[in-house]
Amino acid sequence: MGGRLVRSVRNAAPSPRGDAGAAAGRRGKPPGSWPGAAVEAAFRLLARLRGAPALHPHGLTCTADLEVVDAEGGAWSVPWLDAPGRYTATVRLSRAAGLPRRLPDALGLAVRVDRADGPDHLLDLLLTSSGRGRITRHVPLPRADALGGPYSSLLRYRVGDHHRTLAALPRRTRQAPVHGDPVSLADALAAGPLVFDLCADTADGSWRAFAVLTVRTALSLRQEESPGFDVYAHSARRFAPGHTLAAVRRAAYRGSRAGRRGRTRSG
Template sequence: MTPRTPVPPARRTVGPAARTVERATAALGRLRRGRLLHPAGRSFTGEVTIWGTPGPPTGVALLDDPGRYAATVRLSRGTPTPGGWPDVLGLAVRVHSPTGRPFDLLVSSSGAAPVLRNLPLPRRGFTGTYSTIMCYRVGRRRLWLAALADPDSVDLGRTLAAVTAAARTDAPRVVLAVASAVGPWRPVGQVSIGAPLDAAEDAALAFDPVRNLPPELRAAGPLAWLREQTYRGSRRARGARAQSGGSTAATV
């Protein structure tokens, strides 16, 4: 097998525009006294099982090669609107890679069709399609990632309390999938949601969907640039690091 050549992560942007966005985001975060993005959420232990990529490989070893990884999972509301109202819902998965650097996968409620996978779409229920919205690049190829509803899993409900209750009584699952810009979703694995974490552990979690990636994968496009600055500013406001929170021990 020909070894894969890792693609280095994107360079950290430190220009005047980046500093301006980061400072503005940090100021807003201090006013909110917490997360600027998806402030209301619940975190859980978890496990990611990779089955392997059906069809042509993606070029990302973590997605192409079967394996099991401890994970930390967070489900959240974007605004948040009052309980049960439509909102842009979020699912964050920190995959604790054996290399020591986590893979932070952040996906938002969206449509499954190619024309809708780039758009965050409000909905009421936590069961449904979540996509990365922004694309990634593996070499010259573009790649989207998603978490899809598992038809054999318990429903997650419409509120964060319902999500927590489902995690306590069952083992909810979502299906991980990959796609090109116009191709169908190809399932590559699943995320199992385990025991709820306490409020302090949830508050300590800090994700970085641009920097915490497998070596072959890089975030692409203007949305990735904006996301990097806003997440960094939000972490700065609450004194968190890009890899804060989430146990690296076996969780299930």
Template structure:
């Protein structure tokens, strides 16, 4: 009987090959193929009250960012879809922080469920919890009531960014606790379609010290993304700096 590691390796190869085949058939990303990418800035205020133990969340700071808003399936513009927000926080030196969140509900019972919706404003959460030490944490991007509305389509998102600098609030919560805002992300100039096509995130490997993805869903996510990126010739950035985002 082969060792467990050999079985796991074979399963990983199978998942990556299947994902790559589907991505080649689609001729685009397997997940969230249609989106717009923008420059941005992340301002971290720090966590109120109990600290998470992750200095990037707990301590004030300001970082350049790359932000991608996308449609999951995608359905026709204006129809309900699982919407996505991918955020790359650039740190120099050090790895970037890749945060991928999907449209969800704000209450504890809904924050781990992807929920289709029509508008790009609303709650986006990590769906899959992350771990800081022995604690389970969810991260989210929440609507800012004082920010320009992002609209119902990617074209309206681009119009909102050209007209102003829309913002989303970054927040952290336990599995059952309330959202605690710790910062914000603002959107700036739109990147080219070529930049959007080449951008490749690593939501499992590109995490800050003290935060980790764990469990079978993290394993599946890692190999699904690898297969999809391999099919389109993209590789996730793992270095620091504000340079290339591909």
């Protein structure tokens, strides 16, 4: 009987993790996951209130095509980059905060490439207006002109056997600034396509092109109908985002998608 009593006491003793740890275990989330949960909840609420993505709520979705260019400097060791190819794509150009069009804002360039890594396989890229330098390419920089400078992945990608920062460098085909709001972008596209060189940085800090992106025609989509881009769900073999801030970014994507779905069901 004494043995049974000791075992009962041991079974009833609190977990060394404490009540919070036990509760987290019951929810299937490890202790320390609260930052991700907080980010997810915040992005879900913001997306629900906006009825659009939590960040970059105001944008223009467009048809596009992407052509892989010859690899100068050797192979990338990435299947979809080491063979000639032309792909249909969808692009969303946007403003992060939705400020008035003449004010600088962090501008977004989201790219979805169809069948880049095989049939029914999508590849998403999310790029933000940034600088060109070794440090500023990792920093979002507000900009008024959508063609006024590069767009960067900010964080590094695993490209083949190396970690590289990705960028889209706009080709300046017109003198007047192109504001980043949907109306100005649609007017600009009516006058001709917008062209970007997609690049990855090299060991010496220079940019090496791997594709040309041509944005062609604006689509008639409401903001709540814009694609849900996700670089983690839609990557390619040997071409994927690194682990830096991955948990937080995944939580933000989940929250934004959930908030948009909730707004659609309720409204």
